[in-house]
């Protein structure tokens with residue numbers, strides 16, 4: 231069995247759901263799906279049952295009338311799609327604003343931002359069309375400057391985002407931010423970006439799955455692909471523990487949980503990074519007021535090793551930050567302890583509030599710092615979408631739709647920015663990715679002060 235994973239095996243226990251707030255509150259599963267058994271065949275097989283794979287399946291079945299199956303190693307939404315922070319926001323790349331322009335040029339950066347705005351709207355539209363109740367709240371994303379220098383940088387970012395990239399942004403002084411939005415220990419001003427909203431990620435994921443099934447897709451949870459073979463007639467054979475699926479085309483949609491050895495052409499192209507989340511007990515209105523919290527908007531700070539946070543519709547505080555570097559259970563406990571201490575320093579009024587949930591998962595970087603969406607050059611029957619740099623709620627959904635259009639029509643969609651099209655290059659010294667990540671994080675923390 232192939233096991234091309236970068237981290238400790240604890241991170242790939244596909245049989246175990248994460249003990250997340252989302253798992254506890256998503257409600258009944260309601261998805262009519264069972265593991266793959268015996269021999270079967272289809273037109274398109276999708277590997278990975280998160281937003282990318284489910285959105286691809288929904289759009290293929292609904293808009294292109296394609297016979298599509300999804301094979302998922304865990305339960306539907308087991309990966310990052312069932313355990314993220316629920317920010318449906320603008321991002322998707324490893325660098326933003328002027329740094330993105332420097333990297334890919336103004337026209338490509340504009341195309342990327344346009345696609346991001348469309349992608350946020352796409353999530354809302356799917357919610358409406360497919361009647362998914364995903365607990366939408368808030369309408370902007372707040373970036374909180376953590377230092378005077380960061381505030382000066384945000385002012386420059388504001389100009390670029392507004393004038394060069396045509397984004398809807400607003401600069402809010404620290405005092406005005408306290409009155410309108412929130413307060414914390416490091417608040418030197420806020421950059422608000424629209425459109426953005428918060429949602430319940432697992433409810434959204436299950437809603438996508440239910441919609442895909444209604445539209446004719448078949449989903450197979452607990453069906454990890456362990457062997458992927460190309461057959462003499464050009465079709466693919468995907469083997470799981472209990473069955474095998476033959477497909478004319480395959481979409482590889484595993485993002486940070488990708489098995490790099492399943493098809494070696496994907497080896498060394500991603501840098502999965504652990505992100506960890508804690509959620510408190512519900513805070514009362516006086517407790518929220520004591521910390522100066524007045525907003526439903528999701529927020530994050532401007533540190534290089536950043537923290538992201540939001541108050542959920544039931545008053546709980548969600549706080550996310552960098553996870554551990556090994557992926558094992560001991561490292562996870564240590565990372566949570568460090569993050570909780572930092573959360574209490576930043577939000578001192580909630581120092582004594584109990585934490586009720588803690589979990590973690592993998593986000594995915596690419597060497598190109600842009601998503602990888604496309605078709606293999608040497609095999610036009612293999613498609614892929616991954617590398618959303620911690621911003622996949624909208625980007626993965628949108629990617630799934632683009633892939634469905636590409637597979638369904640046979641043409642590369644025009645909306646796809648060139649900077650995200652194709653397989654990202656391999657990381658130099660791919661074997662040492664985690665060592666380099668460790669060094670990079672230490673350096674970034676040192677620069678953050």
Ligand SMILES: Cc1cc2nc3c(=O)[nH]c(=O)nc-3n(C[C@H](O)[C@H](O)[C@H](O)COP(=O)(O)OP(=O)(O)OC[C@H]3O[C@@H](n4cnc5c(N)ncnc54)[C@H](O)[C@@H]3O)c2cc1C
Pocket residue numbers: 244277278279280281282283301302303304307308309310311312313314315316317318319453454455456483484485486487488489492505506507550590591592593594615616618619620621622623624625626
């Ligand atoms: C803690 C955390 C917080 C985050 N917060 C945010 C946020 O607030 N906003 C945002 O936009 N993004 C956020 N992200 C990122 C976002 O969740 C991801 O970018 C997005 O979910 C990726 O979707 P996906 O479908 O591509 O991958 P995933 O949802 O990870 O799905 C991939 C699936 O592939 C399956 N798989 C792997 N190998 C196999 C195999 N061999 N056979 C079959 N199936 C396989 C896995 O089980 C997994 O379920 C966060 C991520 C994490 C981990």
